[in-house]
Amino acid sequence: MSALRSEVWFPNSRLNYPKKMVHTKKELINGETSLIGVLGCPIKHSLSPIIHNAALTALNLNWCYLAIPCETENLALVLESLRKINCKGLNITIPHKQEVINYCKAVEPIAKNIGAVNTLIPANDNYWNGTNTDIQGFLAPLKKCESLAGKNGVVLGSGGSARAVVHGLNSLNLSHITIISRNKNSLKKILNLVEKSKSNSTTYLGLIEGDSSIKEYLRASSLIVNTTPVGMLNKSEKKESKTIPLGKEYWEDLSPGKILYDLIYIPKPTEWLKLGLKYDCHLINGLDMLIEQGAASLRLWSNIEEIPINIMKEAAEKALRESS
Numbered sequence: 001m002s003a004l005r006s007e008v009w010f011p012n013s014r015l016n017y018p019k020k021m022v023h024t025k026k027e028l029i030n031g032e033t034s035l036i037g038v039l040g041c042p043i044k045h046s047l048s049p050i051i052h053n054a055a056l057t058a059l060n061l062n063w064c065y066l067a068i069p070c071e072t073e074n075l076a077l078v079l080e081s082l083r084k085i086n087c088k089g090l091n092i093t094i095p096h097k098q099e100v101i102n103y104c105k106a107v108e109p110i111a112k113n114i115g116a117v118n119t120l121i122p123a124n125d126n127y128w129n130g131t132n133t134d135i136q137g138f139l140a141p142l143k144k145c146e147s148l149a150g151k152n153g154v155v156l157g158s159g160g161s162a163r164a165v166v167h168g169l170n171s172l173n174l175s176h177i178t179i180i181s182r183n184k185n186s187l188k189k190i191l192n193l194v195e196k197s198k199s200n201s202t203t204y205l206g207l208i209e210g211d212s213s214i215k216e217y218l219r220a221s222s223l224i225v226n227t228t229p230v231g232m233l234n235k236s237e238k239k240e241s242k243t244i245p246l247g248k249e250y251w252e253d254l255s256p257g258k259i260l261y262d263l264i265y266i267p268k269p270t271e272w273l274k275l276g277l278k279y280d281c282h283l284i285n286g287l288d289m290l291i292e293q294g295a296a297s298l299r300l301w302s303n304i305e306e307i308p309i310n311i312m313k314e315a316a317e318k319a320l321r322e323s324s
Helices: 048-059 070-083 110-112 133-140 159-170 183-199 214-220 273-280 287-302 309-322
Strands: 034-039 062-067 090-091 103-107 119-124 128-131 152-156 176-181 203-208 223-226 257-261 282-284
Touching: 034 048, 034 070, 048 062, 048 070, 048 090, 048 176, 048 309, 090 203, 090 287, 103 110, 103 223, 110 159, 110 183, 119 176, 119 287, 133 159, 133 257, 133 287, 152 159, 152 214, 159 176, 159 183, 159 223, 257 273, 273 282, 287 309
Parallel strands: 034 062, 034 090, 103 128, 152 176, 152 223, 176 203, 223 257, 257 282
Antiparallel strands: 090 119, 119 128
16 A cells, blocks of 8 residues: 555545444354454554444444554555455554554544544545544543643653644643653654644643653643553563553652543553552543544444443453453
8 A cells, every 4th residue: 555645534534334234133253244443563452352342242233343463564564455355444553543644545634633543444445544533532531520721731652642632631721731751753743733733822841751850740730641551561471560650759749639541441550540549649541531432433434323332331341350
């Protein structure tokens, strides 16, 4: 698949799928089963197959959702191959959310603004169209919290997920957002994107890990979001990561009520959130975000509005209990 960049979003983001896409009987995979899935590396830890397949069963859709491992050097080939076998849709996760833009025929403005795609929808001529549902998923749990307007926030990381998070926070009218990263280039890119797309008076600052002022900004924040993979369960080694973003010494004076939001959902909770529990912080893990962004993707692929989010969450929580 040749690399494409387009300045125009396809006119009908839902495409022209039939209104009724239900299978008449609940049954196992057969010759008519269609494929959807998630591309990433690593991907074995993903709960997406569990939550999506639970939804597909409830909707009586004869589709199957798979976790598909994909190295960066194979991304173009895998995308082209899946499109040619009429894959109905794909989620994109670490580390491909930015690179995949190069292989989209068209990119929706929201994804273009943040420079990251997490959802691919089939386009004509064996191409994909790209969009991003991470923002919708990220904001859903924060709607249950007190208003963050006029307060300070910190985002750890500067990758594709961080871009969605910062874009989402822009709608909450925070006073100041500090982005902390170990990568100077990606930090510079995310700050440039913010300046181009922000719609309010929020100020932004970028800091490189190790900066002496980091503790000060952490202390002054009402919300801290971890978008890095630090603390994620390493399933291949069958052990939980005991690592904490930035290092444990940065979190010795957390104040009660501070919101710690970790996009990681395995393990549940992470070591970072366990530390926050000791200080009576308000804790949010990535499960709600995963489910909400997944439901939004499924709406786009299927053209079905009523997605069984409760069933998706029940399936995810059951899987987490069984694996703990």
